[in-house]
Amino acid sequence: MKRVDDFRLLFGKKELVPIMIGGMGVDISTAELALVAARLGGIGHISDAMVHTVSDRRFQTRFVSEKLKLYKYNVASSDKSKILFDLGRLAEATHNHVGAAMQAKRGEGLIFINCMEKLTMNAPKETLRVRLTAALDAGIDGITLSAGLHLGSLALIEDHPRFRDARLGIIVSSLRALQLFLRKNARLNRLPDYVVVEGPLAGGHLGFGMDWAKYDLRTIVAEIQQYLATENLNIPVIPAGGIFTGSDAVSFLEAGAAAVQVATRFTVARECGLPDEVKQEYFKASEEEIEVNTISPTGYPMRMLKSSPGIGAGIRPNCEAYGYLLDGSGNCAYITAYNREVAAHPDAKKVSVKDKTCLCTHMRNFDIWTCGHYAYRLKDTSTRLPDGSYRLLTAEHVFHDYQFSIEQKIALPA
Numbered sequence: 001m002k003r004v005d006d007f008r009l010l011f012g013k014k015e016l017v018p019i020m021i022g023g024m025g026v027d028i029s030t031a032e033l034a035l036v037a038a039r040l041g042g043i044g045h046i047s048d049a050m051v052h053t054v055s056d057r058r059f060q061t062r063f064v065s066e067k068l069k070l071y072k073y074n075v076a077s078s079d080k081s082k083i084l085f086d087l088g089r090l091a092e093a094t095h096n097h098v099g100a101a102m103q104a105k106r107g108e109g110l111i112f113i114n115c116m117e118k119l120t121m122n123a124p125k126e127t128l129r130v131r132l133t134a135a136l137d138a139g140i141d142g143i144t145l146s147a148g149l150h151l152g153s154l155a156l157i158e159d160h161p162r163f164r165d166a167r168l169g170i171i172v173s174s175l176r177a178l179q180l181f182l183r184k185n186a187r188l189n190r191l192p193d194y195v196v197v198e199g200p201l202a203g204g205h206l207g208f209g210m211d212w213a214k215y216d217l218r219t220i221v222a223e224i225q226q227y228l229a230t231e232n233l234n235i236p237v238i239p240a241g242g243i244f245t246g247s248d249a250v251s252f253l254e255a256g257a258a259a260v261q262v263a264t265r266f267t268v269a270r271e272c273g274l275p276d277e278v279k280q281e282y283f284k285a286s287e288e289e290i291e292v293n294t295i296s297p298t299g300y301p302m303r304m305l306k307s308s309p310g311i312g313a314g315i316r317p318n319c320e321a322y323g324y325l326l327d328g329s330g331n332c333a334y335i336t337a338y339n340r341e342v343a344a345h346p347d348a349k350k351v352s353v354k355d356k357t358c359l360c361t362h363m364r365n366f367d368i369w370t371c372g373h374y375a376y377r378l379k380d381t382s383t384r385l386p387d388g389s390y391r392l393l394t395a396e397h398v399f400h401d402y403q404f405s406i407e408q409k410i411a412l413p414a
Ligand SMILES: Cc1cc2nc3c(=O)[nH]c(=O)nc-3n(C[C@H](O)[C@H](O)[C@H](O)COP(=O)(O)O)c2cc1C
Pocket: 021, 022, 023, 024, 025, 026, 028, 047, 049, 114, 116, 146, 147, 171, 198, 201, 202, 203, 204, 205, 240, 241, 242, 243, 261, 262, 263, 264, 265, 267, 369, 370, 371, 372, 373, 374
């Protein structure tokens, strides 16, 4: 009977344990979590989502409050088109976050950064170029392009000295998305170093419509593997979404996957950035408490706990401080929804916005509890303390459970 440790992910001459911890913004997949994966010979992700906030929290910078000060005059205005990110500060915040993680890295594994295209920041191209360039400058081992088709992203860094040596990969949820990406980037003569195929059971945003339940990860992975074989393209394929045990992972590796990307199991690890009381909510969740909804202003469905405090909260948009989801013209679906509610209830002190959420604010404050479909099984991965709460796990424990377990078993903490 095989276990994950019987397989290796090959990147050129580098051999890695084929376990990749997926990116979880905003700083849920912390540097501490990624460092454990790297120390144990796998791959960990940090995320550049709301990197100003992350830098402020970790490195005592004041990027958020200074931006708010600059744009304070606009707080009550519904027109957010004037709010721009200072590109120098964006680079500095990225440097702080990536540089510290890379400096602390030990062991044979790698640390990648998750870059979501949907963080358009009122200047999609300029801000994405800075985010990617600064991460490479600061020594990141690799970049995973996510939450978008990224048709022009590689071209933004084609002149960077590390363009060919850093590992660059993309997350797709369909063969069509991968084909589009490959076609658009053919001119660059640089294939992605890996493709994460994310199925409908993943946490975070889904690359599917609300008919996500009709799709199945194994079928999509097989289609993509077949296409790559037909085209003679040797790109490692890394399935993600609902891979909950070592045995689940082995079944994908035996079917030709190069590695697996996992996340939900690590949300209850000590090193994960969620507050401890939120980790308990993840542990306690029942299947009925997990839903896929359309409240994210990105336009993608998102899976989360129904009890997330950010659902239905009608707070004033915080774009002057954050503004990560503003599109190229300063719009965000939450601003539209909020303004509609304010206009409909002119005398109300507080409005409730049911159809969209201010994702910047609520992800920053850990008030949207996004999770994978199998989060309701987290309670089976730990034991309870005398006060009834669940024992937090170490990331090493979870990583090793994926690496060494067999027969669908899950090791409980000692
Ligand atoms: C709490 C949480 C936050 C996530 N945030 C992101 C993100 O910021 N960007 C992204 O590309 N994927 C995100 N994901 C998706 C994961 O990186 C991963 O691909 C997926 O959840 C794997 O499925 P699993 O959670 O069932 O193991 C997130 C997942 C979780 C559980």
